[in-house]
Amino acid sequence: MTAHPYSDIADYRHWRRAPGVEDLSALDPVVAPKFMIRQEDRIASGGSCFAQHIMRHLVANGFNALVTERAPAIFTSELAEQFHYGIFSTRSGNLYTARQLNQLIARAYGEFSPKAVAWRRGEAFVDPFRPGIGEFCSENEVVLLREAHLRAVREMVETLDVFIFTLGLTEAWLDEDGAVFPLAPGVAGGVYDQDRHRFRNFTVAETVADLGEAIAAIRSRNSGARFILTVSPVPLMATALDRHVLVSTTHSKAVLRAAAQDIADADPLVDYFPSFEIITAPQTRGAYYGPDARAVTEAGVRHVIRVFLKHYGGLADLETLAERSPAATDADAALADQIINAICDEEMLDAR
Amino acid sequence: MKRIFSVLKRAWRKTSGKARRERHGTKRRAGGLTPPQPKSPVVRPDRRTKVSVLVVGASHTNAVELALQEAPDAGITVCHASGARIPRSAEQAHRLYGRFDPEIVVLMIGGNHHHAVGLLEGPEPFDFESDEVPGIDLSRRIIGREEARAALLANAQRAMSGIVTARSHFPDVPMAYLASPPPVSNSEHIVKYLRKFGKNTPTISEEMLRNPKITPAKIRLKLYRLQLQIFKDFSSEKGMDFIFPPEAALDHDGFLAWQYRKNDPTHANVRYGHLVLDTIREYAALVRSRRDMPDRKAAVGKAVALES
Numbered sequence: 001m002t003a004h005p006y007s008d009i010a011d012y013r014h015w016r017r018a019p020g021v022e023d024l025s026a027l028d029p030v031v032a033p034k035f036m037i038r039q040e041d042r043i044a045s046g047g048s049c050f051a052q053h054i055m056r057h058l059v060a061n062g063f064n065a066l067v068t069e070r071a072p073a074i075f076t077s078e079l080a081e082q083f084h085y086g087i088f089s090t091r092s093g094n095l096y097t098a099r100q101l102n103q104l105i106a107r108a109y110g111e112f113s114p115k116a117v118a119w120r121r122g123e124a125f126v127d128p129f130r131p132g133i134g135e136f137c138s139e140n141e142v143v144l145l146r147e148a149h150l151r152a153v154r155e156m157v158e159t160l161d162v163f164i165f166t167l168g169l170t171e172a173w174l175d176e177d178g179a180v181f182p183l184a185p186g187v188a189g190g191v192y193d194q195d196r197h198r199f200r201n202f203t204v205a206e207t208v209a210d211l212g213e214a215i216a217a218i219r220s221r222n223s224g225a226r227f228i229l230t231v232s233p234v235p236l237m238a239t240a241l242d243r244h245v246l247v248s249t250t251h252s253k254a255v256l257r258a259a260a261q262d263i264a265d266a267d268p269l270v271d272y273f274p275s276f277e278i279i280t281a282p283q284t285r286g287a288y289y290g291p292d293a294r295a296v297t298e299a300g301v302r303h304v305i306r307v308f309l310k311h312y313g314g315l316a317d318l319e320t321l322a323e324r325s326p327a328a329t330d331a332d333a334a335l336a337d338q339i340i341n342a343i344c345d346e347e348m349l350d351a352r
Numbered sequence: 353m354k355r356i357f358s359v360l361k362r363a364w365r366k367t368s369g370k371a372r373r374e375r376h377g378t379k380r381r382a383g384g385l386t387p388p389q390p391k392s393p394v395v396r397p398d399r400r401t402k403v404s405v406l407v408v409g410a411s412h413t414n415a416v417e418l419a420l421q422e423a424p425d426a427g428i429t430v431c432h433a434s435g436a437r438i439p440r441s442a443e444q445a446h447r448l449y450g451r452f453d454p455e456i457v458v459l460m461i462g463g464n465h466h467h468a469v470g471l472l473e474g475p476e477p478f479d480f481e482s483d484e485v486p487g488i489d490l491s492r493r494i495i496g497r498e499e500a501r502a503a504l505l506a507n508a509q510r511a512m513s514g515i516v517t518a519r520s521h522f523p524d525v526p527m528a529y530l531a532s533p534p535p536v537s538n539s540e541h542i543v544k545y546l547r548k549f550g551k552n553t554p555t556i557s558e559e560m561l562r563n564p565k566i567t568p569a570k571i572r573l574k575l576y577r578l579q580l581q582i583f584k585d586f587s588s589e590k591g592m593d594f595i596f597p598p599e600a601a602l603d604h605d606g607f608l609a610w611q612y613r614k615n616d617p618t619h620a621n622v623r624y625g626h627l628v629l630d631t632i633r634e635y636a637a638l639v640r641s642r643r644d645m646p647d648r649k650a651a652v653g654k655a656v657a658l659e660s
Binding site: 072073074075076078079082083124134135136137138140141144145148 | 469470474475476478481483488490493494495496497498499500502503506
């Protein structure tokens with residue numbers, strides 16, 4: 001037999017030979033991470049719902065999660081979580097699109113001031129750019145707490161060592177000035193105005209541009225910042241387009257996946273981590289999705305974390321790592337195969 | 353005098369721990385005393401004592417009890433238990449409340465939550481927006497009003513559980529929640545008597561007691577007013593009336609007037625207790641007048657700052 005380009009490839013490059021088909025726990029699609037994360041590195045996180053799982057496990061494994069928007073000292077840890085403190089580095093709520101991240105950084109540095117200030121939700125007010133974090137008693141309170149939030153974003157940008165960002169969606173709703181919201185007006189506050197609000201489904205080029213600008217904006221204030229991009233494996237809750245939500249999901253994830261690769265391929269300090277692949281892999285036979293075929297199981301998250309910590313944290317042994325993960329080390333163990341809770345603004349689309 | 357004092361108070365305060373253990377056959381635990389268990393929790397219906405107004409509460413009922421000692425009133429019975437012994441289960445309620453057959457119940461359970469959350473400055477001094485107390489200090493950490501509310505609510509859970517239990521035990525009896533007294537404005541007064549309160553408040557550390565920094569009065573008043581709103585809403589939700597503290601006891605800014613301060617940073621004195629007794633009597637009169645009036649709201653008078 002003559003030699004050909006595939007004759008001597010490593011096992012991981014070959015579907016049948018790559019571990020994971022027979023033994024799912026052996027599935028490890030990471031080959032050569034671009035950098036390691038030291039325990040003392042300040043790790044910032046943001047993005048879609050799935051990002052919070054990575055953060056939770058990193059903390060449990062002794063890594064240094066950077067939280068710059070801290071809960072009031074009068075809060076218990078339960079209250080802190082209830083009010084979305086410590087879920088991500090800042091109380092940003094979900095940053096589903098790259099445009100959101102880009103605009104958040106621009107807003108933090110006074111480079112963009114959206115027209116939308118506060119939305120009404122019944123008698124209360126919400127922040128249009130993070131409607132899931134809770135209610136405010138007045139527009140003034142929205143503004144005051146947003147100023148504190150944007151200060152925390154600046155602190156995060158300027159002090160982080162590694163930023164883990166999980167891309168979640170391409171579909172978004174924009175205000176007339178281009179400000180992008182995490183949720184359509186009317187879903188969790190505000191009023192939908194078809195003359196003012198526009199739907200946008202971001203393309204690969206737009207996502208690459210937004211992500212590139214956001215990374216450049218962070219680098220301009222923090223030259224040593226490293227980035228790990230992931231794509232959320234959680235399907236869309238609903239699509240604004242008149243097509244099946246599964247088709248919109250695959251399109252959206254494909255766009256995000258392609259954009260993340262483009263960015264990572266062009267930058268030695270930006271890596272792509274394949275958590276999306278681990279959860280959605282055919283090797284799992286769907287085992288990492290819950291009964292609703294959308295939520296990711298704790299087993300799936302733990303698999304992702306095992307692989308992440310092995311490659312980026314130098315914690316090599318998969319079994320050891322599994323035991324270190326929070327679900328395996330405390331009373332949650334009994335719930336290991338159940339659906340884990342993620343605080344997800346998009347869930348609000350489920351309300352009729 | 354037919355007034356009945358708290359059974360718990362008599363049983364607990366006037367006997368030594370050893371005597372209590374002997375009487376109730378309980379054992380001493382490593383961490384403290386085992387609460388006594390009455391030999392039979394069954395209360396015979398024919399043993400229930402008819403009372404006009406039953407006042408149930410913890411530390412804030414002290415002022416009322418002392419006022420009753422000075423001016424006995426057969427129409428008002430105080431059932432005083434320490435905060436930890438306020439019934440929070442049907443069985444506990446049966447043991448304590450089962451002795452009474454009240455016409456009206458007034459609850460004074462809890463009420464120091466605003467102090468627990470904000471009497472002393474924590475590591476991060478805060479302020480929040482209030483409709484009732486204007487002004488906000490932007491040099492402090494600004495928290496959302498909902499955040500302040502959540503912190504108070506979390507602190508008030510035990511008290512609320514006690515209120516729910518009492519309401520469940522007396523589902524058809526007219527019932528009101530009587531608010532705790534407002535904070536005192538004078539920081540020196542608080543510092544002078546702080547240790548006693550601080551030792552019983554888990555949110556207050558020894559370090560805070562060693563070097564106490566009292567939260568500005570205005571912010572303490574905001575917390576108190578927010579607490580009033582929380583308990584007013586809660587009372588309404590549970591089908592209870594809500595009674596504000598006696599207006600005569602407030603100073604111009606809404607703090608506890610100096611005449612009603614006690615040698616204690618958070619509780620009011622016996623003079624305040626007399627005002628509360630008047631308020632309770634007015635409430636009782638109101639409840640009785642309601643019975644004869646088809647329109648319940650028409651009976652709401654001005655004398656009792658009451659909302660239902």
